[in-house]
Ligand SMILES: Nc1nc2c(ncn2[C@@H]2O[C@H](COP(=O)(O)OP(=O)(O)OP(=O)(O)O)[C@@H](O)[C@H]2O)c(=O)[nH]1
């Protein structure tokens with residue numbers, strides 16, 4: 025049985041709702057990839073250098089990332105030559121297999137949040153302006169609430185005027201407590217401090233902290249985030265602090281380099297890949313793996329509250345590639 029068929033059988037047994045989100049969210053990416061690859065395999069009778077060059081270009085255009093494409097092409101060529109494969113159409117199964125093995129590198133892909141059931145858990149959300157931090161916080165709060173986990177949010181984005189209102193709107197809808205600043209321009213770390221005290225006093229299990237997305241000088245950003253972490257470290261037993269970087273998939277390679285800025289100033293424990301529904305370049309998940317070496321923990325599929333799911337490599341690759349002939 026081919027690699028792709030095995031994957032398909034596995035997916036069939038999954039929860040319908042999750043599969044549907046991946047299916048819908050990756051529609052643009054799937055269409056774009058399958059149109060290009062299907063056109064390629066229909067135009068070639070034999071596999072030659074031109075065929076490989078075109079395939080390489082297709083992968084780069086889908087945001088797989090230059091270095092990862094090089095690695096992939098090397099191993100695709102090895103396999104095609106090693107097994108003496110002649111049919112250009114055979115590439116589908118090889119692409120799927122390589123995407124899979126390059127992402128997982130033989131180990132299990134861990135996506136679970138590090139939550140300690142006996143202590144307060146504080147999760148910090150960072151990322152560039154507009155990447156989807158506030159929306160992702162609401163979506164994760166919704167997931168936690170469904171699991172009966174007491175959740176609170178803190179509006180530590182004290183910079184942007186409407187940021188607090190935006191989080192308040194979500195917390196009202198979800199009926200959870202939102203701790204906000206008391207005055208304009210208040211130090212974000214002090215909002216987090218206050219939120220931790222409240223969380224401790226009312227038995228909250230998870231506190232989700234929103235931060236400002238503005239890109240500032242490295243040292244300023246570093247100091248600001250370090251101060252927040254210092255306070256969390258001092259006040260909360262559970263370590264390390266989950267710090268989730270929210271990355272907008274539609275910003276592509278440029279977004280990756282902007283986001284790297286955050287990983288350079290503070291340790292990141294996981295990535296939320298938002299707005300996958302808005303891009304035709306779903307290969308970005310492979311670039312992220314290469315650039316950050318940090319697991320993608322959640323994927324955002326839209327603007328609605330339930331449009332965020334735990335990252336599932338099998339669903340992702342299957343729904344990205346199932347249009348290949
Ligand atoms: N299509 C789509 N839109 C999304 C997704 N996630 C967030 N958005 C939208 O992206 C826009 C920005 O999201 P926010 O959550 O406000 O982003 P932010 O990072 O908090 O922004 P700042 O606070 O300004 O730094 C909003 O209009 C969201 O509805 C997603 O997965 N898919």
Ligand SMILES: [Mg+2]
Nearest residue numbers: 157158181187
């Ligand atoms: Mg925000």
